[in-house]
Amino acid sequence: MTAKAKIALFQCRWCLFSPADQEWVDTQLPENIHLTKSPCTGRINPLYLLNAIQGGADGIMISGCLPEQCHFKTGNLAARRQLEEFNDFLHYIGYEKERVRFLWLDLQDRGIIQKELAAFEKELEAMGATHHLATRIMRAEGGENA
């Protein structure tokens, strides 16, 4: 892979408790990482993951809170059930399981997400591009599916 691995980052807006980390994610993300902030991991529909894969992402990282630390009490529990199953299901039909990474963060964690993203990017680059699961045909800039 010549270009850097493309990562879709789905982030729960409460999981980075330290303002410095959140600031880094909001403003200083490298260009190959596409950030989607959601109110809670429970809001992340499995379709978002599929959409990211079909849109050409090499890997997906989902960062959320640990159990009992969810801002909405149980959002992360519901998310884990669905998203983990969706990942298993994608693996069953031939998509590499390692390309979807969950990052459950403790409220005390500082500076974890940067390290994890860098490690994940390295792993993805070692794995190379995938030809499993078709990507959608890109429309012109500003088109409906672009």
Next chain:
Amino acid sequence: MPDINALRLEAKRVLREGIVDVVVGFKPGDSPLHPQPAFFRNEDEVEELIHNGLCKNNLANYLTRLPKQEKVGMLVRGCENRSVNSLIVESQKERDDLYLIGVPCEGIIDWRQIVEQAGEHISLVEESETLVTVHTPAGVNSFNRFELLHESCQRCLYRNPISADIVIGDPVANGSLDPVAQKVKDFENQDIEARYAFFQKEAERCIRCYACREACPSCYCAECFVDHNAPRWTESGATPAGMQGWHIVRAFHQSGRCTSCGACERACPMDIKMTYLTEKLNHDMREKYNFECGMDAETKPPFQTVTLDDKNRFFLGGGN
């Protein structure tokens, strides 16, 4: 085989006594291979009622399509009974508005196999417990009934109705879990390339007619995710990504809600294999959450419930 006269008598009785407004069952179709779903609203029509191994629809499908205020009587086999239960859990119908006439099921015959082996010109199909006799202009052929069964019926776990108001016919033996688990494991043990190649080959034949969706009792959304185009949930055109997306998400929406009746596969005009997807999800629900869809009318599917017992399954500090 259920006694058809007993079924008709019971259907007539519930209509006459006003217990239900409509009885959903089957009547003969254009060809002996294709009995069609029928709605009986008065006693005279019930004479047409039939029930045999070629009745391939899942009648629970009509529960959400009939007017909500109607009291419905329905002929249910094991899988249909479970689908009805799962719809009650999802508040699509009140149990009090239903009268379920249970029919122990010996499996649905795959009509495609009959056509393959005996040709298209079929005048009569007769069944016994072990044999299927097919009459064609060329002669009479007999086949082993079990071998003609649809794949998901060969592995059926619950053949008897679970919560029917009345069961007509003798109970039959239930299936065992082993062949189901074995099938999922066999597929899982294949190489990742082989798995993807199989999925790709099946998905790319899709003509996007959505017959699988229409045949499925669990697919009752007023607007399906593929029909919703502003904003678009996912690629929904007739492209490789669109086909794969449809197959992935259609199956995934059934997780914890599928009863493995196989109606989707039987409805597919392109003969695409689909039950291997939903069976994996059902298998996972059994393994991870000890949940079997439709076994009662109260337990919610795993994705609708959350429990802190799950917390040990989070991996602390990241990683998979």
